[in-house]
Amino acid sequence: MEAKRTIFFVSESTTIAAETLGHSLLVHFEHIKFDPVTVPFVDTVEKANETAAQINADARDKEFPPIIFSTLLEKEVRTVIMKSEGIVFDIYDAFMDRIEDALHMRSTSGISRAHGLLDDSMYNIRIDAVNYALRNDDGISTKDYDKADVILIGVSRTGKTPTCLYLGLQFGIYAANYPLTEEDLYIEYKKVPGVLQPYRDKLFGLTINPERLQKIRSERMPDSRYSSFVQCQRELAMAEYLFVSKNIPFLNITSMSVEEIAATIMHKSRLPRRAL
Amino acid sequence: MEAKRTIFFVSESTTIAAETLGHSLLVHFEHIKFDPVTVPFVDTVEKANETAAQINADARDKEFPPIIFSTLLEKEVRTVIMKSEGIVFDIYDAFMDRIEDALHMRSTSGISRAHGLLDDSMYNIRIDAVNYALRNDDGISTKDYDKADVILIGVSRTGKTPTCLYLGLQFGIYAANYPLTEEDLYIEYKKVPGVLQPYRDKLFGLTINPERLQKIRSERMPDSRYSSFVQCQRELAMAEYLFVSKNIPFLNITSMSVEEIAATIMHKSRLPRRAL
Numbered sequence: 001m002e003a004k005r006t007i008f009f010v011s012e013s014t015t016i017a018a019e020t021l022g023h024s025l026l027v028h029f030e031h032i033k034f035d036p037v038t039v040p041f042v043d044t045v046e047k048a049n050e051t052a053a054q055i056n057a058d059a060r061d062k063e064f065p066p067i068i069f070s071t072l073l074e075k076e077v078r079t080v081i082m083k084s085e086g087i088v089f090d091i092y093d094a095f096m097d098r099i100e101d102a103l104h105m106r107s108t109s110g111i112s113r114a115h116g117l118l119d120d121s122m123y124n125i126r127i128d129a130v131n132y133a134l135r136n137d138d139g140i141s142t143k144d145y146d147k148a149d150v151i152l153i154g155v156s157r158t159g160k161t162p163t164c165l166y167l168g169l170q171f172g173i174y175a176a177n178y179p180l181t182e183e184d185l186y187i188e189y190k191k192v193p194g195v196l197q198p199y200r201d202k203l204f205g206l207t208i209n210p211e212r213l214q215k216i217r218s219e220r221m222p223d224s225r226y227s228s229f230v231q232c233q234r235e236l237a238m239a240e241y242l243f244v245s246k247n248i249p250f251l252n253i254t255s256m257s258v259e260e261i262a263a264t265i266m267h268k269s270r271l272p273r274r275a276l
Numbered sequence: 277m278e279a280k281r282t283i284f285f286v287s288e289s290t291t292i293a294a295e296t297l298g299h300s301l302l303v304h305f306e307h308i309k310f311d312p313v314t315v316p317f318v319d320t321v322e323k324a325n326e327t328a329a330q331i332n333a334d335a336r337d338k339e340f341p342p343i344i345f346s347t348l349l350e351k352e353v354r355t356v357i358m359k360s361e362g363i364v365f366d367i368y369d370a371f372m373d374r375i376e377d378a379l380h381m382r383s384t385s386g387i388s389r390a391h392g393l394l395d396d397s398m399y400n401i402r403i404d405a406v407n408y409a410l411r412n413d414d415g416i417s418t419k420d421y422d423k424a425d426v427i428l429i430g431v432s433r434t435g436k437t438p439t440c441l442y443l444g445l446q447f448g449i450y451a452a453n454y455p456l457t458e459e460d461l462y463i464e465y466k467k468v469p470g471v472l473q474p475y476r477d478k479l480f481g482l483t484i485n486p487e488r489l490q491k492i493r494s495e496r497m498p499d500s501r502y503s504s505f506v507q508c509q510r511e512l513a514m515a516e517y518l519f520v521s522k523n524i525p526f527l528n529i530t531s532m533s534v535e536e537i538a539a540t541i542m543h544k545s546r547l548p549r550r551a552l
Contacts, residue, residue, distance in 0.1 A: 005379070014539035017300040024293040024347055024367055025375050028383035040543050067378055071300055072423070087378045091300055094370045099301050102343055102363045107304035126534065130438045134410075162406045165441050169534060258402065258445060263290035267316050 004035040006058045006066035010051055010081060012043040012073060021091060022069035043071065048080035059085035073107075126275050129168030129175075136140050137161055142195045145176055149271055152177040154206035155185075155235040156226075157216045159261060163206070166262045172274030173228035173266070185238040192246055204265055205243040205250030210236050212254050254257055280311040282334045282342035286327055286357060287477050288319040297367060299343035318348065324356035335361035349383075368427075393430040402551050405444030412452035413437055418471045421452055425547055427475055430482035431461075431511040432502075433492045435537060439482070442538045448550030451544070461514040468522055481519040481526030481539055485511050486532060488530050 008245055009015040009022055010173075015038045026034060039051050059065040068086040072078035073096075082088050100106055138161065145151060150167070152160045152175060160177035167173040184193045196203060210233040217227035225231055243250040249268050253261050265271070285298055291314045296374035299364035302310060315327050335341040341371065343363040349372075358364050387483055390497040412420055419428060426438045426443070428451060443449040460469045472479060484492075486509040493503035499506055519526040525544050528539050541547070 014536050016539060017296050017534055020293050021367060021371075022459050025371055028349065028372075028380055029375075029381060030384045032379060032381065036549070037402040038543070038549070040539050064380075067375070073304065087374075089375065091297060095297075095301055095365050096304075098363075099305075099343070099365065103305055103308060104340075105305060105308065108306045127435070127438055130441060134437070159403070161410070162403055162445060165406060166445055169438060169442055169445065259292050260290050263292060263316055267314070273312070273314070 004033040005064060006062065007036045008051075008055060008066055008068045008070075008086060009033045009036065009038045010042055010068055010070040010072065011040055012041065012071070012077060015040045015071075017071045017091065018069040021071075021089065022067075025089075027068075030126075039138050039248060042046060042077065042081075043074070045076055045080060048072075052080050052084040055081070055084040055086040077172070095227045122146075125172040126169055129172045129274070132174045133161075133164040133176070134166045137164065139178045141175075142178070145196075145199050145202070147174055148176045148199065149174045150204050150269055151175070151196065151202045152204050152206055152265075153180055153196065153239075153248070155213075155239050157181050157213060157220070158208050160206055161258060162258050163265070164263050166258045167265070167271075170259075170262065170275075171266060171271070173271055180235075180239050180242070182235070185242070189267040190242065190245060192242070192248075200248075204269055205239065205248050206228075206261070207236055207240050207243070207250055207252050209252070209254045210218045280309040281340060282338065283310045283312045284331060284334075284342055284344045284346075284362060284532050285312065285314045286318055286344055286346040286348065287316055288353060289316065291316045291347075293347045294345040297347075297365065297416070298343075301345075301365075301546065318353065318357075319350070321352055321356060324348075324353045328356050328360040331357070331360040331362040359480050382545070401448040402445055404446045405550070406441060408450045409437075409440040409444045409452070409472065413440065414442075415454045416456070418452075421472075421475050424452045424478050425450045426449070426480050426541060426545055427472065427478045428480050428482055428541075429456055429472065429515075429524070430484075431489075431515050433489060433496070434482040434484050435534070436482055438534050439537050439541070442534045443541070443547075445528055446535075446538065446551075447542060447547070449547055456511075456518070458511070461511060461518070466518065466521060468518070468524075476522075476524075479524045480545055481524050482537070483512055483516050483517065483519070483526055483528050485528070485530045 007022060009018040011018050042048055042051050055066055057069060066086045068081060068088040070081055070088060070090040071092060071214065072081060073092050078090060078093060112219055135141055152163060154160055156179055164175035164177050167175040178196060192200065210229060213232040213236065214227060214229045221227050251264055283298060285294040287294050318327050320326055322475055331342055331344060342362045344357060344364040346357055346364060346366040347368060348357060351369050354366060354369060411417055428440060430436055432455055440451035440453050443451040454472060468476060486505060489508040490503060490505045493508065497503050527540055
């Protein structure tokens with residue numbers, strides 16, 4: 001059996017940026033198996049030495065040296081990792097000099113901001129936006145739609161809830177969602193549901209392929225009318241007809257990740273990023 | 277007034293990786309004002325030409341050329357952007373050759389995976405984990421604690437809910453949360469609440485400085501006992517006493533972002549990343 005290649009994600013703060021970098025590269029090497037190790041909060045030379053020892057031990061044990069993705073701003077700390085026996089890809093090492101040149105400025109010394117001393121308002125807006133998404137999930141309340149940046153609509157199990165939460169957590173966007181029920185779709189045939197009428201400009205539709213919807217619904221309620229293919233197909237057709245005929249922007253999410261759905265909605269609806 | 281420097285985030289897919297890269301660099305230049313423009317889904321030479329035209333227009337209008345952070349795998353597309361009048365920082369341009377050398381392998385051609393053809397199981401586990409967090413939020417249900425990877429505990433408004441949602445969305449971690457009420461803290465003084473007893477190993481405490489808690493609670497219920505400084509201080513002291521005396525790992529989240537809280541919990545509790 002082929003040995004897995006060890007991948008270290010190292011940072012003085014969280015390893016999220018290092019992981020994002022690593023994954024955007026490694027995803028293009030489908031045939032290699034990786035063994036990921038995350039080492040956050042490496043913010044002293046001492047901790048860097050410990051991490052380098054761990055890297056070197058891996059390099060000695062395996063046929064190929066480990067690969068390191070890192071975001072280490074402090075040069076002393078970074079140097080320890082760069083001198084290890086791993087193959088190091090560091091964002092600051094690769095880009096910091098060039099960006100200082102481009103900006104005609106040295107970076108602010110210290111790593112305080114990378115350590116998360118966010119300003120209160122940015123933190124608050126994300127938490128507030130998540131709480132908004134929770135209060136306005138699945139049509140449970142429609143009275144705060146005035147405050148919504150966007151209102152996602154779609155039949156049951158088209159990814160509305162996770163997308164709203166992600167929009168709140170990642171971008172500080174106030175996203176409500178409203179499920180299109182059979183009543184909305186059949187009885188009020190071809191009409192935008194009354195409660196949504198005043199917010200036509202905020203609506204964004206989500207749809208999915210019927211095969212996929214059937215699979216998702218079957219996990220929740222197997223062998224039910226709700227999860228039958230015919231039912232899924234009918235609801236989706238009615239919902240899509242509504243989107244098209246009422247000129248509501250919409251998206252088929254069948255093979256999209258939550259990030260991609262959220263980014264696409266941001267783009268198509270020209271929503272402002274309130275936080276990142 | 278100083279003009280803002282335009283920053284473009286360009287990608288053939290979502291711009292999330294490009295934004296992560298850009299922000300991890302720009303956060304260290306506190307004194308410069310930036311004007312961000314996101315351009316996702318630039319996946320053809322034609323779209324790249326349009327984007328380059330937008331970049332060049334900005335370069336002509338402003339004193340300094342715009343800065344471009346990009347993740348453009350396809351060389352033809354990338355070349356168009358690299359030849360624009362912006363200053364381009366592209367992840368693939370910077371790292372792809374070196375990582376191909378390190379892996380002794382060419383990257384898989386095509387950008388299908390970057391386009392989000394995730395495997396089903398990874399998508400499902402994140403959605404399932406988010407739904408788990410919603411069902412097990414704020415102590416509303418405790419019967420599924422067997423399935424929890426971690427159970428966050430803390431007094432009201434210590435960031436439990438957003439952290440659980442983030443752990444689910446980002447890492448596929450099943451995170452429940454249980455609010456420590458006055459009853460838990462006073463009447464059952466110094467005891468782990470009965471419902472949590474069987475899950476001692478899964479508990480993780482969140483705490484916060486009383487000044488900050490007072491501010492957060494005051495936004496919700498001003499001039500109440502709940503938001504009084506004395507009350508905040510007392511509840512936090514009791515909760516922290518519980519964490520320390522029962523050897524429950526805990527974290528003071530006062531100046532941390534949700535990402536940092538989540539990453540720290542992952543690290544301290546050695547939780548496996550189920551998705552990224």
